[in-house]
Amino acid sequence: MDKKLRNLLIGLAALIILVPLGLLAEGETYGEWANDWLQEELGYVPQGLEQMSSLWSAPMPDYSLPLLGDTFSGMSVGYILSAIVGVALCGGILYFGGRVLVKNKD
């Protein structure tokens, strides 16, 4: 593997290890409020949102594994595992998809 790719992979690994820093931020992203926050803030949960929330249940909701608990260390481990899963899926899909795309011409 060439050196540049190796360095980029090292950088990626470093970011994955540091990713729990992203958990320190308090508060919710605009538009991604939880139902109880909306209930408290507005006095109601918009009906459409309530209906849609049961449309899909993610295997790793909110980048966590429920069995790891909600201590900071448990959440950090879940967050790092989520980053690894996400990176593997994104990288894998594009690597193999990309190879199929370019194969036709080389």
Added chain:
Amino acid sequence: MLPIWAYAGYKLNRELKSKQVPLLALAAAFSFVIMMFNAPIPGGSTGHAVGAAIIAIVLGPWAAVVSISVALIIQAFVFGDGGITAIGANCFNMAVVMPFVAYILYKVISGKSPIGSVRRLAAVAIAAYVSLSVAAGFTGFEFGLQPYLHTDANGNPMYMPYGFEVAVPAMLIEHVFGFSILEAIISMLIFAYLQRTDQSLLMGTSGLKVNKEPQKAAPAV
């Protein structure tokens, strides 16, 4: 989004080089991780950088469309982030508007300047900063439009509770003073790293003619 994805696939099929495939995969992976770094801003909200600008600048806007879309789709399906019903809007804002704004600004500002120049680095910073801010503006507009489109029997909004007067400033201010700056810094770091290590990677979108020795000064005539 479907026709845009189809066209992006077609463009990549024609233009992607096999050397770029690992970079495309890494781009999506980096973008996924960068979006996990939630940054706090005063006012109690959080958000994140995207990475779409630097991907568009290095690999071209269509590669950014594909890689950011994949990252966003994985976020929604596997991690319940953003939501599967918002995939279309999220991809439009972050995987279409943002890379194209960044790409065009980068091209216009850097002009014919040398690949290793400071001007190009500045172009990257401006492109990253403006493109995320514009994408945030689009997102705020869509959030703000929502309550006018759908209300329940009581007149309460069905989905997003706040109108334009809240949504647009909320999205714009937190990006203009926060996340867009982060996006600009990250993009500059990556671009500067590539300027020093492998300029050939930056030639594809530079508009400059590829010659064998881009680093040598022009011979005196």
